[in-house]
Amino acid sequence: MTGSILSTVIENDIAILTMDDGRANALGFAMIGEINAALDRAENEAKAVLIAGREKRFCAGFDLEVMASGPDNVRKLVTAGAELLMRLYEFRLPVVIACTGHALAAGGLLLLAADSRLGAEGDFKIGLPEVAIGMTMPVFGLELARDRLARNRLTEAVTQARIYAPAEAVAVGYLDETAPLATLIEAAKTRAAALAALSQPAFANTKRKERFLTIKGVRETLNADSETFNGANPS
Template sequence: MSASILNYSVENDIARLAMDDGKANALGHAMIEALNAALDRAQNEAKAVLISGREKRFCAGFDLDVMGSGPENVRKLVGAGAELLLRIYQFPLPVVIACTGHALAAGGLLLLAGDVRIGVEGEFRIGLPEVAIGMTMPIFGIELARERLARNRFTEAVTQARIYNPAEATQIGYLDAAVPAPALMETAIARAATLAALAQPAFANTKRKERAATIAHIRDTLASDSGTFDGARAG
């Protein structure tokens, strides 16, 4: 599969999903649909998934054009994004993310949804700026952050909207490691290969049990919380 904003390939049982919209890899409806379609294929064609972005840009958040087009459009896009994040978070195959650069807002949440996150070293910005731009953080984002970020840095990262460089993001929990740019894909592919070798369905079943409480809470609150999404001008 090759689309203008997402390239899909499978090599050595690893499905590679490379986002590239030529700009900041915003999460709009087209990108969300492309990722979901690629995950459909990967579930049948691979043993692990590797998601990456374009050089210096992993994902800058939800599509600003949609986020500025009215409350109903915002709710639809953020709701679709929440469903994608939940799908990745509970995906039965291992999901490795190669963070190729900036990862902000929904881009930061994509990192939190992955199983293993390898980032590139450099002057890049990673985090959740929602509060700083006047958006009330959705419950699904708060709960993903609660599960993946260091407890003593959680409030700083979420409520205080602090943004980190890759080295700091590794300490906080957005990333598991940060490596030089030439080693990024090699490192991510090697990690994906290791995870692909884990026994199934033992991996999928254990992952589901591990994350069941968080997923249940997000599911229980997603509809009622959607009323807060319309404050998200730049999620």
């Protein structure tokens, strides 16, 4: 299946989703909708999911045009993004990301929601710049960061909005490993195949138990916290 901004192919039981909007792969309503549709398909046809971006661009965050179009649209988009992130975070199939370039704001949160994250080596920026651009981090972003980032790097990564190169992003917890851009996708496919071989439903059940407290905290606060989603780009 090929859309204008997302292509999906099933290869060796792996659903490979490639984002390419011709720009920075922003998460707008259309991209979120296409990813959700691709995940629906993956649940029926695949044993693992691999999400990638275009070369040198993974995802630069929520769509700035929507984020500047008024608080109602901001709340709708950020809530839709939060629901997508939580769907990935508790998805019953393994989710692998091939971070093909810059991953900022909601792009960084996508990394935190995945099971395994491989990043391209190079002069790329990875992180959560919200505070640096005057935005308060939503609870769902804080909780994903609290769960997946190194404890001693959490404050600098979130509250101090530090941005990292890929190698340091491994130490901080955004990535699990790096690879040359030319071999990144193949390495990610190998990782996805290894995870796909794990027993189900043991994988899905254990994943949900492992992440129960984070999921519970996000679900309990999302509606109330959505009232604060009114900035130019909160994630």
